[in-house]
Amino acid sequence: MKLIVTSQGPEATDPVDPRFGRAPYFLVCDVETGGFTALDNRDQAAAAQGAGVQAAQIVAGSGAQIVLTGHCGPKAFAVLSEAGLQVYAGATGSVQDAVHAWYEGKLELLATPDGIPHH
Amino acid sequence: MRIAVASGKGGTGKTTVAVNLALTAARAGLSVHLGDCDVEEPNARLFLDVAFEAPRDVSVPVPVIDAAICNHCGACAKICAFNAIACLPDRTLVFLDLCHSCAGCWLVCPQAAITQGTRVLGELTSGTGRELAATQGLLRVGETVVPPLIRAVKDAAGPAAWVILDAPPGTSCPVVETMKGVDFVLLVTEPTPFGRHDLELAVRLTRSVGLPCGVVINRAGGTPDLIDAFCAREGLPVLARIPFKRTVAAACAEGRLAIEADQDVAAAMTGLFHALRDREAAA
Amino acid sequence: MTELVVCSGKGGTGKTSIVASLAALAHQPVLADCDVDAANLHLVLAPTIARTTPFVAGRRAVIRAEECTGCGLCAELCRFDAIERVADPVRGASCRINAVGCEGCGVCVHFCPAGAIDFPPARCGEWYLSETRFGPLVHANLDTGAENSGKLVTLVREQARSTAAARGRDLILSDGPPGIGCPVTASLTGADHTLLVTEPSQSGLHDLGRVLELVDHFGVPAQVCINKYDLSLPLSGAIDAWCAGRGIPVVGHIPFEPLTSDAQMAGRSLVEYAPDCEASVAIRGVWREISRRLPGGRGDADTRCARPIPLVARAPRP
Numbered sequence: 001m002k003l004i005v006t007s008q009g010p011e012a013t014d015p016v017d018p019r020f021g022r023a024p025y026f027l028v029c030d031v032e033t034g035g036f037t038a039l040d041n042r043d044q045a046a047a048a049q050g051a052g053v054q055a056a057q058i059v060a061g062s063g064a065q066i067v068l069t070g071h072c073g074p075k076a077f078a079v080l081s082e083a084g085l086q087v088y089a090g091a092t093g094s095v096q097d098a099v100h101a102w103y104e105g106k107l108e109l110l111a112t113p114d115g116i117p118h119h
Numbered sequence: 120m121r122i123a124v125a126s127g128k129g130g131t132g133k134t135t136v137a138v139n140l141a142l143t144a145a146r147a148g149l150s151v152h153l154g155d156c157d158v159e160e161p162n163a164r165l166f167l168d169v170a171f172e173a174p175r176d177v178s179v180p181v182p183v184i185d186a187a188i189c190n191h192c193g194a195c196a197k198i199c200a201f202n203a204i205a206c207l208p209d210r211t212l213v214f215l216d217l218c219h220s221c222a223g224c225w226l227v228c229p230q231a232a233i234t235q236g237t238r239v240l241g242e243l244t245s246g247t248g249r250e251l252a253a254t255q256g257l258l259r260v261g262e263t264v265v266p267p268l269i270r271a272v273k274d275a276a277g278p279a280a281w282v283i284l285d286a287p288p289g290t291s292c293p294v295v296e297t298m299k300g301v302d303f304v305l306l307v308t309e310p311t312p313f314g315r316h317d318l319e320l321a322v323r324l325t326r327s328v329g330l331p332c333g334v335v336i337n338r339a340g341g342t343p344d345l346i347d348a349f350c351a352r353e354g355l356p357v358l359a360r361i362p363f364k365r366t367v368a369a370a371c372a373e374g375r376l377a378i379e380a381d382q383d384v385a386a387a388m389t390g391l392f393h394a395l396r397d398r399e400a401a402a
Numbered sequence: 403m404t405e406l407v408v409c410s411g412k413g414g415t416g417k418t419s420i421v422a423s424l425a426a427l428a429h430q431p432v433l434a435d436c437d438v439d440a441a442n443l444h445l446v447l448a449p450t451i452a453r454t455t456p457f458v459a460g461r462r463a464v465i466r467a468e469e470c471t472g473c474g475l476c477a478e479l480c481r482f483d484a485i486e487r488v489a490d491p492v493r494g495a496s497c498r499i500n501a502v503g504c505e506g507c508g509v510c511v512h513f514c515p516a517g518a519i520d521f522p523p524a525r526c527g528e529w530y531l532s533e534t535r536f537g538p539l540v541h542a543n544l545d546t547g548a549e550n551s552g553k554l555v556t557l558v559r560e561q562a563r564s565t566a567a568a569r570g571r572d573l574i575l576s577d578g579p580p581g582i583g584c585p586v587t588a589s590l591t592g593a594d595h596t597l598l599v600t601e602p603s604q605s606g607l608h609d610l611g612r613v614l615e616l617v618d619h620f621g622v623p624a625q626v627c628i629n630k631y632d633l634s635l636p637l638s639g640a641i642d643a644w645c646a647g648r649g650i651p652v653v654g655h656i657p658f659e660p661l662t663s664d665a666q667m668a669g670r671s672l673v674e675y676a677p678d679c680e681a682s683v684a685i686r687g688v689w690r691e692i693s694r695r696l697p698g699g700r701g702d703a704d705t706r707c708a709r710p711i712p713l714v715a716r717a718p719r720p
Contacts, residue, residue: 044202049217049460053203053204053212056205057196057503060205061208077216078212079205079207088547127440128442129412134605143681158588159582159583160605198512202654218479221508223507223512226479226513227512232418246646260612262583263584265583288413288439290440290545292547292549299483309414312669317442320440320546327547346511369633369634371670
């Protein structure tokens with residue numbers, strides 16, 4: 001199983017980016033091997049609009065089943081749930097910390113979007 | 120002649136100038152059409168004795184994806200610069216409030232799975248009164264796409280001798296849309312630092328689109344002010360000064376015509392009308 | 403952290419002048435000028451700019467003239483009338499893009515048979531982080547005729563929030579744009595409170611109704627203050643009654659004050675320039691009423707208030 005975490009940098013020790021759509025990197029964590037790979041989202045993070053939609057599409061195509069982030073707006077949430085992903089919000093600290101927090105059941109599974117909508 | 124009445128700053132008296140100039144021109148014998156392009160907050164009709172017809176919807180084309188044909192190839196999502204389409208392995212989602220109606224998705228779709236639907240932005244209403252004709256656009260509350268509605272207002276203006284367009288405040292895309300294709304821009308301002316600052320922005324915009332402009336100083340005192348100084352420096356003509364009087368403010372507040380409430384305003388508007396007529400004749 | 407956005411619907415109701423006075427009265431605010439299209443707050447607050455950052459949003463099409471064959475397909479496909487096919491002495495015809503009209507959709511870029519159109523990111527303005535005598539100010543300048551004002555507003559608000567967090571300040575005071583379109587939507591989304599500044603005119607009342615619909619749409623608690631209320635007492639009364647009927651509190655009536663433009667000239671807020679005039683007293687009353695309603699908001703307003711302020715309890719939202 002794969003997790004994907006919104007990150008401010010390309011390493012697992014970098015801090016989580018609380019914004020879903022405008023996070024510069026996504027780190028994909030393979031739970032079985034514990035390895036991380038980075039997806040670069042910097043182009044999309046600067047999009048004039050719809051960064052969340054675009055980011056959600058990238059995440060949905062990454063093969064991950066679970067998203068860990070700070071907040072998730074309504075459009076990104078719609079795409080992610082249509083794609084069958086689960087979104088956990090409230091992640092803080094480093095990307096590694098977020099994965100541990102999820103493993104220990106400390107993150108909140110979102111049933112509805114909790115972020116500010118942007119257009 | 121097509122005249123846009125604009126101002127960087129809101130509340131400087133654009134609508135007052137547009138309405139009173141339109142009636143001054145109409146009473147001088149011209150056929151006049153007043154178009155209210157401030158579709159977010161249209162106010163001109165509050166001052167007009169015009170019976171407006173029932174409004175009709177103004178809409179823009181948006182994509183409708185036929186799920187039976189779409190094979191989720193992602194070409195539409197790729198071309199959409201506004202990120203309004205998300206393509207997932209087994210479905211394609213459209214976010215209409217992000218759509219700018221550029222047509223890219225239906226032009227590019229290899230399956231021809233996208234047809235054009237419509238999204239209503241607001242409504243348009245026109246009417247003809249004893250003295251002039253008018254059109255107003257009204258943006259739906261919560262809607263953010265403004266230029267197509269402004270285009271609709273301008274298209275409805277018809278063949279009048281003078282078309283006067285009341286522009287929205289500011290200097291961004293809705294104002295540019297209002298100014299497209301006009302012959303002259305009247306910039307209304309007031310003698311305050313805010314008024315001068317925003318006039319500067321409006322002048323910069325008018326020049327960048329290559330249109331001639333003149334200035335109307337509203338709420339003017341009796342002596343030359345900071346706007347006169349600015350206009351002298353920039354070589355801009357001051358075409359009218361509307362004196363500040365509480366009686367005029369009260370008349371405008373109550374929806375009455377300033378030219379009927381005050382003789383000095385009537386004289387200023389007549390002077391403005393003749394200045395514009397002279398420019399029209401010279402052109 | 404609490405974010406109070408001051409809006410008006412109609413322009414020129416005195417919103418920015420009132421925000422400047424509230425900035426002087428508020429306890430350690432972070433200030434944000436969300437009227438990026440025609441920003442004025444800096445004229446009174448005299449900021450020292452600490453950092454300037456270009457605002458790049460979206461893209462703009464640029465034709466490489468030497469590769470354009472003049473076929474005109476781009477002009478035909480452009481939905482925004484931004485491309486013109488013109489006579490060209492060398493090639494017969496060539497196409498030209500009007501940068502102001504370009505929406506940045508990229509349709510021409512995709513379909514150009516000669517591949518002659520570039521699509522670089524577009525600079526639409528810049529934003530500033532500044533210091534003022536009342537606290538940090540985040541403000542911006544949209545390039546004339548530029549797009550994406552809503553995104554610039556969102557950016558200004560995000561920066562104001564992170565500045566407030568970094569400085570440990572609890573209140574963000576934002577000067578909103580007029581109207582009800584894209585930049586207003588961007589100013590109100592997710593805000594905690596809004597003060598709507600209106601004036602006693604038919605237009606003021608009409609526009610207040612429109613902006614209130616938008617405020618309701620976003621579920622932001624609203625309060626109204628009537629500026630220049632004495633220019634028309636009947637219309638002020640009508641606005642009071644209208645607000646009462648909708649359960650919206652009217653938190654103040656500010657008289658017309660000619661010194662307002664003198665204060666502007668002097669680069670001061672009215673409460674600094676003429677602290678004892680009736681309008682200043684009324685503005686302090688407005689701030690007291692607002693700060694009472696803000697969670698944890700601590701107004702520094704004194705208690706001198708010229709007249710009792712009619713207050714109406716807000717009806718529960720349906």
